[in-house]
Amino acid sequence: MARINVLLLILVIACALGVVTSQYKARKLFVELQQEKDRAQQMDVEWGQLQLEQGTLAMPARVEKLAGNQLQMQMPQSGQIRYVRIDSGMVVRP
Amino acid sequence: MNYATAPIQTTGQIALPAWRSRLLFLLLLGALAALLARAVYLQSINDGFLQQKGDARYGRIVEIHAHRGMISDRHGEPLAVSTPVESVWASPADVEVSTKQILQLANIVGLSPAEVKSKLSDTTREFVYLKRQLPPEQAAKVVKLGIPGISLQREYRRYYPGGEVTAQLLGFTDVDDNGQEGIELALQAQLGGKAGSQHVIKDRRGYIVEDVASLRAPKPGVDVALSIDSKLQSLAFREVKQAVEQHKAKSGSIVVLDAKSGEVLALANWPSYNSNNRDKPSPSILRNHAVTDEFEPGSTMKPFTIATALEAGKIRPNTVINTAGGALTVNGRTIHDTHPQRALTVGQVIQLSSNVGAAKIALSLPPETLWHALNEDGFGSPTGSEFPGEAPGKLRDYKKWRPIDQATIAYGNGIAVNLLQLARAYTVFANNGELKPITLLKQETPPLGSKVYSDATAQEVRDMMETVVKPGGTAPLAQITGYRVAGKTGTAHKLENGKYVDRYVASFVGLAPASNPRLIVAVMINEPSGAEYYGGLVAAPVFSNVMGASLRLLGVPNDAPLDNVIRTLGEMIKEDA
Numbered sequence: 001m002a003r004i005n006v007l008l009l010i011l012v013i014a015c016a017l018g019v020v021t022s023q024y025k026a027r028k029l030f031v032e033l034q035q036e037k038d039r040a041q042q043m044d045v046e047w048g049q050l051q052l053e054q055g056t057l058a059m060p061a062r063v064e065k066l067a068g069n070q071l072q073m074q075m076p077q078s079g080q081i082r083y084v085r086i087d088s089g090m091v092v093r094p
Numbered sequence: 095m096n097y098a099t100a101p102i103q104t105t106g107q108i109a110l111p112a113w114r115s116r117l118l119f120l121l122l123l124g125a126l127a128a129l130l131a132r133a134v135y136l137q138s139i140n141d142g143f144l145q146q147k148g149d150a151r152y153g154r155i156v157e158i159h160a161h162r163g164m165i166s167d168r169h170g171e172p173l174a175v176s177t178p179v180e181s182v183w184a185s186p187a188d189v190e191v192s193t194k195q196i197l198q199l200a201n202i203v204g205l206s207p208a209e210v211k212s213k214l215s216d217t218t219r220e221f222v223y224l225k226r227q228l229p230p231e232q233a234a235k236v237v238k239l240g241i242p243g244i245s246l247q248r249e250y251r252r253y254y255p256g257g258e259v260t261a262q263l264l265g266f267t268d269v270d271d272n273g274q275e276g277i278e279l280a281l282q283a284q285l286g287g288k289a290g291s292q293h294v295i296k297d298r299r300g301y302i303v304e305d306v307a308s309l310r311a312p313k314p315g316v317d318v319a320l321s322i323d324s325k326l327q328s329l330a331f332r333e334v335k336q337a338v339e340q341h342k343a344k345s346g347s348i349v350v351l352d353a354k355s356g357e358v359l360a361l362a363n364w365p366s367y368n369s370n371n372r373d374k375p376s377p378s379i380l381r382n383h384a385v386t387d388e389f390e391p392g393s394t395m396k397p398f399t400i401a402t403a404l405e406a407g408k409i410r411p412n413t414v415i416n417t418a419g420g421a422l423t424v425n426g427r428t429i430h431d432t433h434p435q436r437a438l439t440v441g442q443v444i445q446l447s448s449n450v451g452a453a454k455i456a457l458s459l460p461p462e463t464l465w466h467a468l469n470e471d472g473f474g475s476p477t478g479s480e481f482p483g484e485a486p487g488k489l490r491d492y493k494k495w496r497p498i499d500q501a502t503i504a505y506g507n508g509i510a511v512n513l514l515q516l517a518r519a520y521t522v523f524a525n526n527g528e529l530k531p532i533t534l535l536k537q538e539t540p541p542l543g544s545k546v547y548s549d550a551t552a553q554e555v556r557d558m559m560e561t562v563v564k565p566g567g568t569a570p571l572a573q574i575t576g577y578r579v580a581g582k583t584g585t586a587h588k589l590e591n592g593k594y595v596d597r598y599v600a601s602f603v604g605l606a607p608a609s610n611p612r613l614i615v616a617v618m619i620n621e622p623s624g625a626e627y628y629g630g631l632v633a634a635p636v637f638s639n640v641m642g643a644s645l646r647l648l649g650v651p652n653d654a655p656l657d658n659v660i661r662t663l664g665e666m667i668k669e670d671a
Contacts, residue, residue: 026304027303027304030302030303030304030305031301031302031303034301034302045177045178048161048164048175048176048177049177051164051172051175052172052175052177052253052255054172055171055172055173055175055255056255058171059255059256059259059324059328060324060325060328060329061259061328061332081575081656083576083652083656
C-alpha cells in the first residue's frame with residue numbers, strides 16, 4: 001500500500017513539473033507569435049507607406065512637371081503626331 | 095483536548111470559575127467558524143470578486159486597431175491611404191519636468207512653452223493630449239527626452255497623394271479617421287474599420303504573455319476601387335483650373351463620364367484645397383460644386399427638348415421653324431435670339447442655339463409629354479451617385495406650368511440641374527436613347543439603363559450636335575484633331591433674388607467620338623469675368639483639351655481624318671441662354 005502511494009506521489013510530482021514546463025513553453029511560443037504578429041503589422045504599415053510614397057511620386061502632375069522642367073519634354077502638337085496604321089501598314093502624315 | 099472539563103490546578107490562592115474558560119473556548123470556536131464561513135463564501139459562493147481582483151493585477155483588455163480601407167482609382171492607384179502616426183499624451187500628475195525640457199518638448203510638438211505648461215498644470219487630470227498625430231520621426235524625439243509621465247499613443251491618419259486634385263471628390267476624415275465629407279463620408283460604412291478587443295495577461299514589464307479570450311474580433315475596413323481614372327482626373331483638374339484663372343471666374347467644375355457604363359472617370363473643381371492639411375478652408379471651397387450645387391443649365395437643355403419633339407413626331411430634323419425674326423412673346427414676356435433669323439431648320443436651332451426656335455418646338459408639345467421625357471432624362475431627381483449633399487435639381491410639376499414656363503424650360507431657364515446630372519442626361523445621346531445610371535465605383539459589367547428615346551432620335555440629335563462644333567456653330571473651339579465631336583454650348587444668365595443678372599454660367603457638354611461615343615465631358619465655368627463669357631469661348635476649349643487628351647490616353651481609334659479641325663477667322667456665332 002505504501003509503495004503504490006509513493007509511486008503515485010512521484011507520478012503527481014512529475015505531472016506537476018510537466019504542467020509547469022509546458023506552460024512555460026506555451027508562453028515563450030506565444031511571445032514569439034506576438035512578435036511575429038507585430039512584425040507582420042509593421043510590414044503592413046510599411047507597405048501602406050510605400051504605396052503612399054509611390055502614389056505621391058507618380059502623381060501625373062509631378063511627372064509632367066519633371067518631364068517638362070528637367071527633360072525638356074513637351075506634348076506634341078497635332079501636326080507633330082504620326083499615326084501608324086496596322087491595317088494598311090503605311091505611315092499617315094497629318 | 096477537553097480543556098473545559100479538565101480540572102484546573104490552582105496555586106491555591108484563586109480558583110477561576112470554570113465557565114470562563116468555556117466561554118473563551120466558545121468565542122474562539124465562533125471566530126474560527128466565521129473565518130471558515132468567510133473563506134468558503136469568498137472562494138466558492140461569491141468567487142467572482144477575488145477572481146476579478148486577481149485579473150485586475152495581470153489581466154488587461156487591449157484594443158486591436160482595425161485600419162481604414164484604402165481608396166484607389168480604377169487601376170489600383172492609391173487615392174487615400176491611412177498610415178500610423180503617434181500622438182503625444184501626458185498624465186500631468188506623474189510629469190516631472192525641468193524648464194529646459196519644457197522648452198525642448200514645446201519645440202518638437204510645435205506649441206509655445208506656455209501652452210505646454212498650461213496643459214501640464216491641471217494635475218487632477220490623468221490624460222491630456224499634448225499633440226495629436228505627430229510624424230514618427232518627431233515622436234521618436236519626444237521619447238528621447240525621456241520625461242516621466244509623457245507617452246505616445248498610436249493613431250492613424252489619412253493621406254491623399256492627389257491633394258487638391260481629388261480634394262472635393264474624396265473629402266476627408268476627422269482626427270479619429272471617420273469620414274466627414276465626400277466619398278470618405280458616403281462610403282464610411284465600408285471603409286471604416288471596427289476596432290476589436292482582446293483579453294490578455296501581461297507580465298510586470300508589460301509584455302503580453304497569454305491570450306485569454308478574444309472579446310471582439312477587429313473588422314478592418316474594406317478597400318474601395320473608384321471608377322475614377324487618376325490620369326484623367328489630373329488632366330481635367332489642370333484644365334479647369336487654368337480656365338478659371340484665365341477667365342477670372344468664380345469657380346469651375348468638370349465631369350468626365352464613360353459614355354457606355356455611366357462610370358465617373360473624373361470629377362474636379364477649382365478652387366480647391368489640399369486635403370492633407372488639417373486646417374480646412376471655408377465651406378464654399380470644401381463643396382463639390384459639380385454635385386452639390388445646382389444651376390440653370392441654359393442652352394445645354396435644348397437637345398432634350400428637340401429629342402422629345404422628334405420622338406413625339408412633332409418635327410423632323412429638316413422641319414423649318416419660323417423663328418419670327420428672333421423674338422417671341424409668350425405671356426407678356428419676350429424671348430430673344432442673339433442671332434435673329436426669319437426661319438431655321440431644327441438642326442440649325444441646335445447649331446445656332448436659337449431660343450425662339452427651341453421655345454416654339456417646346457410649345458408644340460403637350461406639357462405632360464415634355465415633363466415626362468425630361469423626368470426620364472433624370473432631371474429633377476438625384477443621380478444615384480450617393481454623394482453626400484447632392485443637389486437633386488429642380489423640375490417643376492407640369493400641372494403648374496404656364497406656356498412661358500414651358501417655353502423657357504426648352505432652353506434651360508426655370509429648371510435647375512447639377513453638373514453630374516447634366517452629364518448623365520447626355521448618356522441618352524451616347525447610348526442610342528438609353529439613360530445610364532451614374533456610379534463613382536468601378537463596375538465590372540456595364541449596368542443596364544432605361545430607354546428614353548428611340549435609336550433613330552438619339553442618332554438624329556447627335557448628328558445635329560455635331561454641327562455645333564463645325565464652323566457656323568456656336569463652338570468651333572470644341573473640335574478635336576482626329577475625332578468627330580458632338581456637343582452643345584450653354585451661356586446662362588445667373589438668377590439672383592428671382593431676377594436674371596448680367597453674370598453668367600458658361601458651359602459645354604459633349605460626346606466623342608461622335609460615331610461611337612466613348613466619353614462624355616461636361617464643363618461648367620461659373621461667372622467668368624474676363625473679356626469673354628460665352629460657353630463656346632470659355633468652356634468649349636476646356637472640353638476640347640480634356641476630351642482630346644483623354645481619348646488619346648485611352649487609345650480610342652480615330653473616327654475622322656487628322657486634318658479635320660477647321661479654324662475660322664471670322665466672328666463666331668454667340669448665344670445667350
